[in-house]
Amino acid sequence: MSELYDRLTEYSQSDIYPYHMPGHKRRLQGYPLAEICNIDITEIDGFDNLHHAEGILREIRQRASKLWKTDASFLLINGSTSGILAAISAAADKGSVILMARNCHRSAYNGIYINHIRARYLYPESVDDTNRFAGCITPDTVAEGIRECHEAGERVAAVLITSPTYEGIVSDVQAIAVCCHAHDIPLIVDEAHGAHLGFAKGYPDTAIHLGADLVIQSLHKTLPSMTQTAVLHLKGDRISGQRVERFLSIFQTSSPSYVLMSAMDLCMDILEKEGADRLERRLQDLDKFKHRVERLRHISCIFPDDPLKVLISAPSGHMTGKQIYDILLEKYHLQLEMAAGTYCLAMFSMMDDEEGYDRLAEALKEIERSLENQDLCQPHMVSTSGELPKPTESMPIHEAYDAPTVLIPLAQSIGRISGDFVMLYPPGIPFIVPGEEISADVVRYIRESTKRKLSLIGLTTGEDDFLIRVVDEQSE
Ligand SMILES: Cc1ncc(COP(=O)(O)O)c(C=O)c1O
Structure with a gap:
């Protein structure tokens, strides 16, 4: 099952007194969560250290690597979010250019922001005329994106796509990888929603078998694991494993939960035997x-x-x-x-x-x-990630996000430069990012979303209108 879990249970039943963290001291008997806290320890003797794994945690990493047939796999206890941040930071130097699918998760944009990266976007196909959610990114779109960057004199540090998407749309990762590798560009795939891929007939294969260089998967989304657990897989040497490890130690907590790590071990066991x-x-x-x-x-x-x-x-x-x-x-x-x-x-x-x-x-x-006999409400079409408005960039994300900003009514915002991300959550795909000009399309999109009572992040409720954060004109 999970050797880590067995060892934690054995330890919890021993007479060893804990003069160490965590502060519950495994003494919550009679309280809720006592059972979980009994196996919640820190990096004590015999239990290895995630940030320098040489023992049991290294074995779990190796188990993941064997299961997914990778060159290296890393355990993430801060979700795919931490893996995406580490992947972007490892692949792209400060100030470089990344070609990314516009329907990437907020965490990818955060990676762009903190590394002062210039994002160039790949817009997904629209797959469904009625519902207009985002479709796949085609290999042609990637080839065209690379060509445009090269024509503009920009070197592409990495291509980043999400597959499957939140809505379950899978891109042709194999062809995209071939296209990227022809230019020696690494391909990062956010496969947060696809940890189950590649294990059974009738399902698409996982990106890590199809040529991607780095693949990030949330175990907690589609596999039997606990919230926050995820893995990052590496294949080949286009991206340095050492850099990935360095950034993971920056973005992940220095006190990784052994409960979560034993959950990952158990998840892999179930996957191997029953997946x-x-x-x-x-x-x-x-x-x-x-x-x-x-x-x-x-x-x-x-x-x-x-x-x-x-x-x-x-x-x-x-x-x-x-x-x-x-x-x-x-x-x-x-x-x-x-x-x-x-x-x-x-x-x-x-x-x-x-x-x-x-x-x-x-x-x-x-x-x-x-x-059968009801009137139509004729909902005006608005979707989470499809039919994305295509606002024009006026400033790089980091410049606008760090600039002085003001809140103004949405009605007066057309033509101003956004100072924040606005997105539906879930799925956390921004339809405007800092530095982009707010267009009539963007405002319509926001209005339709609020009318539908969808949960929007990045807007403030004002007295007569929603307020949106824009870059202060004095600083533009
Ligand atoms: C496409 C995508 N990528 C990444 C993430 C972040 O995953 P996690 O919650 O494991 O950090 C999400 C979260 O919903 C997501 O939908």
Whole structure:
């Protein structure tokens, strides 16, 4: 199972007195969390040190490396977020250029900001006319992006894409890797949503098998692991493993949780022994689910490349994504992952079972019946990450983020330079970043999102209007 967990349990039952951190001293008997705290220790003798792993933690790293067939794998206890920050910092020197998918997660933009990197964007294809969520990044888009940078005299330090996306769209990583490597450019793939890929037939392969140089995966998103656990995989020598390790020691806590690390060890054990079987059973559940919902007319299920994601919308315009999300929660007690303008997202993992698929199919059939005679609400289209506005950059992200800023009403913001990120959360994909000119498109996008009551970060509620942070004109 997990050797680390066994050793922690054994230790917790020994008579060794802890004159060390953590301060609960494994003496929470009678309190909630006592069981977890009993195995919550620090870097004491015999338990290795994540930032200089030579013993049991090195073995867990090697287990990950063998499981994913990598040259090196690193354990992340600060989520994929820490891996993305380390990957960008290791691949790109201060002030260099990164070619990145515009629908990257906020953590990638933070990596750009702290390293004073110039981001050049790759815009995803729009995959679905009705729902307009972001599609894949094509190899042609990458080739074109590289060509444009080279024509502008810019050396591309790395290409960074997200695959699968939050909505389960997978890019052709193999062809993109070939394209990047032809120019000796490393490819970083944010595979936070794809830790389960490559383990069973019927699923796309993982980017680490398809030529990517660095791949970051959240174990906690689709595998049986605890929140915050993730891994970073390295293949080849285009990016220095030593630099990755250096930046991980900067971005990760100096007190990594042994509870989380034993959860990762256990997760790998379950994956090794039951992964393929469980994942294949989810495909069978999905097939039955598809069959049950295929005749629905007012509710539509979209099945993206990643079979663990199901997107639900009402294409006839009866309901917005948020309305479907709310009714599924309030009436059917089904908590979805996210609601967007026209659709919402149900996320499965290898640990689901038939019940998860059955309850959702039944609820959707019932909602369909209730919609038969209703008026259309004709939701105006707005999506989380598709149809991204394409604002023009007036200043690099770090200059605008560090410049003096002021809050102004959204209605007066067109033409001003954004001083902050504005995004829907989840999924945390910004549609305007510091340094970009706020366009009418951006304001429309924000207004539609607020009208739909989607959860927006980066705006303040003012008396008569929302307030948006812009660079102070005196400093422009
Ligand atoms: C595409 C993507 N990348 C990275 C992250 C960050 O992952 P974590 O929560 O493991 O830090 C997220 C979080 O939702 C995400 O959606």
